[in-house]
Amino acid sequence: MLCIGPKDDRHGEPNLAYHALRVKDFSYVEYATGERKLYYLGRDPYQLLNIYQSDDQNFVSSLTARLAALKQCAGATCRSAENATLPTVR
Numbered sequence: 538m539l540c541i542g543p544k545d546d547r548h549g550e551p552n553l554a555y556h557a558l559r560v561k562d563f564s565y566v567e568y569a570t571g572e573r574k575l576y577y578l579g580r581d582p583y584q585l586l587n588i589y590q591s592d593d594q595n596f597v598s599s600l601t602a603r604l605a606a607l608k609q610c611a612g613a614t615c616r617s618a619e620n621a622t623l624p625t626v627r
Contacts (some may be wrong), residue, residue: 558604558622565600567593599623 554569562579575589575597589597606618
């Protein structure tokens with residue numbers, strides 16, 4: 538599932554734009570500022586512990602690639618991007 542955050546709030550104030558991806562028990566977020574966050578929802582359902590730096594970098598790279606593909610896809614290419622195989626999740 539791909540999520541796109543708002544660029545402005547209801548009053549026209551700048552808000553933090555982001556793109557996010559949720560796969561299995563993980564939530565991966567890329568902010569417009571360049572900040573990245575990864576949460577393991579199985580152990581951290583309230584998304585308090587960002588494991589982006591400490592998690593398996595092959596897994597992180599695959600999430601980054603999938604999110605990039607979803608941001609640019611259309612039609613059948615979106616289905617391919619959604620169904621792409623991720624590395625084994627612990």
